[in-house]
Amino acid sequence: MSAPAGSAARSECGNCQHFEQGAAQLERELPLLRTLSSAYSSVRARDGLCRQHERYLSASALCAQHAPA
């Protein structure tokens, strides 16, 4: 069972080259984010921006266009 789980983890958005989750970069792309919140907050968890789908996603999300980082 551990192999599929590891495989799934590797194909998560958090490990994709389309995924941007650097806090400073997120604050540049969503400029008002730091006015009343922060990309360094716990509530953001490991969310980031997907360049492929132009969506704001959880790092654990999955998609067919995954491109290993």
Added chain:
Amino acid sequence: MTEIADTPPLLARRESLWTELLRREDWWAIWIGLGLVVVAVGLTLTGGSIKWLAVAPSKWSQGSEVVAQLRTHAPQYLALFALWALLLGIGSSALGSRWARFLPAFAAIYAVSLLLYLLGQWDQASHYNLEPPLVALALGLLISNTVGVPQWLQAGLRVEFYIKIGIVLLGASLPFTLIIWAGPVAILQAAIVSLATFGVIFFTAKRLGLDRRLAATLGTGGAVCGVSGAIATAGAVGAKKEQVSIAISLVVFWAIVTIFVLPLVARALHLSTAVAGAWIGTSEFADAAGLAAAQAYGGYAGHVPGISGSADAAVNAFTLMKVIGRDIWIGVWAFVLSIIATTRWERTGVNSSTGAGEIWRRFPKFVLGFLLASAIVTLIASGYNYAEYKKVVLPALVAPLQALRVWAFTFAFLCIGLTTQFRQFIVGGAKPFIAFTAGVVVNVILGFVLSTQVFAQFWTRFGQ
């Protein structure tokens, strides 16, 4: 643009517990805020105090008194600057900022905050509506939208970092027993308003034909914890980037409007500080914005005829309502909406389903520091009788921590305005605005009715 550097890719992609503890603002708020509380407690127990260091301006009526104060206490103000610069500099460095860039930026923020703190101590400040939080916000807005904020100042503009440290320090002056006593009512009141506000925004947006992911992002932004609620939900449901920008813009817009409007209306109605704090905590959208409004209103106590209660009661009631009543539930909202989005809504090409671990991952950890600070000081205070508490614990421990809290909040209030540029607002047309505004109206009215009618006696007693 912020000066904080990006998280190194390796750390960003695989976040260990250690990384989380060192690279998240919430945890640094705990290390700094709780660290100050622990040191203050230790000194108090050994007959000392941090009160020399936790300097704060005193009341004045003539300009010459201000000069005299600054001259007399100059070494203390410099020492306090050094302390804040050291602690915040370490925290900012851990988050990726360069200390050399943070230091000059923070020096400017500290200097302006000192002037704002002094202004608040003017005996005519309330008469002219010059409450420091509101002046700080207005000044920041004026600068950022006219001459602009210089690049070198950007590294110091960390609203959330400062406000979270302030909230942890606030725990030291809020008895743990009071949190236990009032917490359930705060949760009940917040739940009623949150569910109603989310429902109004979500279903109005849906009726207007907006995407359900945008509707949910707007809904939690209005109902739970403002921008933080919006981004948590956006990530959980997989909203489009543009939808996140729209939600953030609408939350910031209405949060700033209500910072000025709620205290003005509460003042006109002569609400007690605790009742007004509960209303603001129910109806404001973000911690920093709400604390600015609550602290401004608390400043009216004892200065504006007809407003009863202590200054701290407004901030305390606000914090209970907002932090305990609303903020801590964001992980639950994100988790539930993630399941609904995955199983019920149209597919987007991305599977954004998450597990129950999401509730903890998104939990605003600084709240733990707030609760711990309260528990520690309450435990220490329980060893003294009331007379000893007023003679020893209050002046040596609680009052200095309150002063440090006001400093941290003032840094944050100034930064709200300095980071708000109106040209960055992305409203995305009339429909999102209408949907969110419908929620604002319900949120404000329902929050008012619950705070001033349904639970009025409770909040009045809380203030006493």
